Amino acid sequence: MNTPRILSTPGANAYAYPLLIRHLLANVANQTDAEIVSGELRFGYRAFVDRVTRLAALLTARGVRAGDTVAVMDWDSHRYLECYFAIPMMGAILQTVNVRLSPAQIDFTLRQSGASFLLHHADFAPLCAQLLLALPQIGGLIVMDGADEDNDYEALIAAASPDFIFGDFDENAIATTFHTTGTTGDPKQVFFSHRQLVLHTIALAATLANQPDGQGMRRTNVYMPMTPMFHVHAWGMPYVATMLGVKQVYPGRYDPATLLALKRREGVDFSHCVPTILRMLLDANAAGGDSLAPWTFVIGGSALPAALAQEAEMAGITILAGYGMSETGPVVALARGLQPDVAKCCRAGFPAILVQARIDMDKGGELLLRAPWLTQGYATQPDSDTLWADGWMHTGDVAALDGDGALRIVDRLKDVIKSGGEWVSSVDLEDLLVALPGVAEAGVIAMPDAKWGERPVAFIVAARGAPPPDMDLLCVQLQQHVASGRISRYAIPERLVLVEALPRTSVGKIDKKALRAMLA
Amino acid sequence: MNTPRILSTPGANAYAYPLLIRHLLANVANQTDAEIVSGELRFGYRAFVDRVTRLAALLTARGVRAGDTVAVMDWDSHRYLECYFAIPMMGAILQTVNVRLSPAQIDFTLRQSGASFLLHHADFAPLCAQLLLALPQIGGLIVMDGADEDNDYEALIAAASPDFIFGDFDENAIATTFHTTGTTGDPKQVFFSHRQLVLHTIALAATLANQPDGQGMRRTNVYMPMTPMFHVHAWGMPYVATMLGVKQVYPGRYDPATLLALKRREGVDFSHCVPTILRMLLDANAAGGDSLAPWTFVIGGSALPAALAQEAEMAGITILAGYGMSETGPVVALARGLQPDVAKCCRAGFPAILVQARIDMDKGGELLLRAPWLTQGYATQPDSDTLWADGWMHTGDVAALDGDGALRIVDRLKDVIKSGGEWVSSVDLEDLLVALPGVAEAGVIAMPDAKWGERPVAFIVAARGAPPPDMDLLCVQLQQHVASGRISRYAIPERLVLVEALPRTSVGKIDKKALRAMLA
Incomplete structure (x- = not known):
């Protein structure tokens, strides 16, 4: 025998456990007293699982079936979190729509995704009304947090059946999709399967919990996203937080004063955002000048300037960079720093568990990646074939590997x-x-x-x-x-x-x- | 469309990352300065990866091929750890032989496994010489730590090629196999695939690192196993420790005085063992009477008596129970306790990430399980079909689920x-x-x-x-x-x-x- 062997005598009724998003909820409802807070609402994990079940029943009653695509346009909320679970768990595909795109681009992304159902926040009602005129394929609609009382998310969830049964299916089924906006051309659609999201979640949970004390997220943290949930699963953190039963705070549309007030009221101590949001928060806090400690920020999306990191540290924020792209799920690397060595915290960081990183000196130092959660392609074959060459994902980033094993991103290749x-x-x-x-x-x-x-x-x-x-x-x-x-x-x-x-x-x-x- | 959708446009050269044991080593060699200590040897992770590569080259030179089974008989050592990686990574199957069985039982397990190669410690030379007379199928032999200078493990590793290339294969290939000894009948052979061990490792890493401070293993701990490595992958902990680049100490054959000396010399602060070993250590330490803090023990294998746990706490040991079986990889649940609530630490604990636990009241309260890392069967079909019914593994344990989500094992069903x-x-x-x-x-x-x-x-x-x-x-x-x-x-x-x-x-x-x- 010269090939590895597969077990020839498995039990006839053995359960070949597929990696499905529903399994992330395996036992969280029993094991935590933590709450999910969003606007005026707050509820525990038992209620969360019940709400996810009702959302699936509701969507089913409205005609959504496995294989359908359901688009969501919302600010960061418990509703979005429920969509993160319910829609993939029923075998449908969650399309997270980037609400900051132009109307023409949103039209493009909705059209390309083939969405047949849309849940949107009332803030987007005028835009959606206009878009839907030209998108007859989108047959179903639910207004979240809306003025339309007959079609309001909370009322519909309360009235929905609590008995939906989530079944098993192929772990390679698409769970989520969204569009990445490069600086050239049309937005590109990326795809993530159940298997990929489960592996991203457990590997990221292990990576975050193994950060030095106060530089990651563990079961006892209080989590608030400050990266939009339409943007690469809010960096996958809501899946990690939910699997662990962490207390979560959803801030709605980002407003610096609200974010700071929530931090203080709810005891938030772990967040993530792009440098621009950090800048905005520091400016908003400058008036009061109070320390924001303890609060850890993972910073990604673009390079973290050392001066900004230093200013954040002075405001009581523990800061560290992360690295990833829309195409990568997204987390690929995470900095670990010992304050006050701010420069080390600003690097892209250490490749996470299971991530393989290679620097291609033949291509100007381009960073090449392998991980179990990288998108396997775009909507169109030629783009997919450009992204992947020789079994490595081409990031388009120029990187260097420091002596201690951390990546530094030098620049975009272009x-x-x-x-x-x-x-x-x-x-x-x-x-x-x-x-x-x-x-x-x-x-x-x-x-x-x-x-x-x-x-x-x-x-x-x-x-x-x-x-x-x-x-x-x-x-x-x-x-x-x-x-x-x-x-x-x-x-x-x-x-x-x-x-x-x-x-x-x-x-x-x-x-x-x-x-x-x-x-x- | 009423079935979930699979991506139809993956990149032609996209890498469909298989969950293989070699991927656990993706980037550890670059990211840690920690050492692996075993007897008089100590080396870093770069050297570890080099040694694993050489071991694969050595075994290949001796005729071992993918699909072959390689049996190992050793005390807990760096050699065993290298076998944990090198043998599965080359597509071969690692059989961990329970050296505490009777010669007739060891003969049975070697015979049933179909092993064609054996690595054994010199302590087992007389036994092996006798066994091999009746086992001509075992053609290759390496004596570990042996008197035979021409066939000594360290000398052979030093002389082996450093250039073996590990390839990819099906993640469902068998990586390890061993025999579980119930209290009746012949030992039963269980099997674990690469996928199962990788998932066990990352989920266990996330579970352990999310334990309350001082009750789990994180990157900064110093780890020493006190469960034999032939017994269910030493509870999977060596895989977790290696993936994270933790400092590891391998104690050889268990001797209480040596274990205590290693704890003090190397700063060991995380271990695991059965209650009997804990008893032995407490007795050995009683003479000196010094505190053993900090030292966390996960206790499993059989029920942890509250009195023993209390005595351990008084000696400075942080104690918590874990639950699992040979059939389960093994970790299924882990206690989390707040001292001094010793009773809570003695329960089987909280089902780990991805683990589904059900109590079957129709069968006297038997605990039924699902997890991605449960053996899919035994060597013989009828036994496999008894283990699995209705898609649930039948543990043979009677359990109860407490209000806080923790399992209590009441008894063996029989x-x-x-x-x-x-x-x-x-x-x-x-x-x-x-x-x-x-x-x-x-x-x-x-x-x-x-x-x-x-x-x-x-x-x-x-x-x-x-x-x-x-x-x-x-x-x-x-x-x-x-x-x-x-x-x-x-x-x-x-x-x-x-x-x-x-x-x-x-x-x-x-x-x-x-x-x-x-x-x-």
């Missing part, structure tokens, strides 16, 4: 600037600029140059309440980093442009396509 | 005593007896009775150095628990028999079959 034969990282340069006096934000892009190939150009947003910084002085201040060897002399920007604000994508990243258009 | 129409738990009675003055150990079985159906009989071992307890007085002392309602009056034993020692099975459980024979 944002790296090649000047005078030297590679200049736009991310590095932004980080250094933001640390200079008077600079709040910086975005760096390449400008074509006849002599040097490309030259860096920096867009600068001045710090609030301070006089705008002198552009020439900034260049002089950058020279110290040339002297110290941190950057090459080619990295000194050719031009610095003062702007009111940086253009951002729907998920808060600097929109470099828009910057390039501004330059042109 | 050890429960039915007296005067009342169920009497032999485990309960043993626990109460051991708590009485002068009693060190107690074993309770049923004696047929014409009038009452069955009556309990207790075998008592006196505490060391104390006068033997008076049997009538013990019955009087038990009456207080009748008065308090803890046990029924039928539970007062019909007879108490003072014995020198209780017969034990090879894994340290009270051998009730032998007690019944003694009684007859």
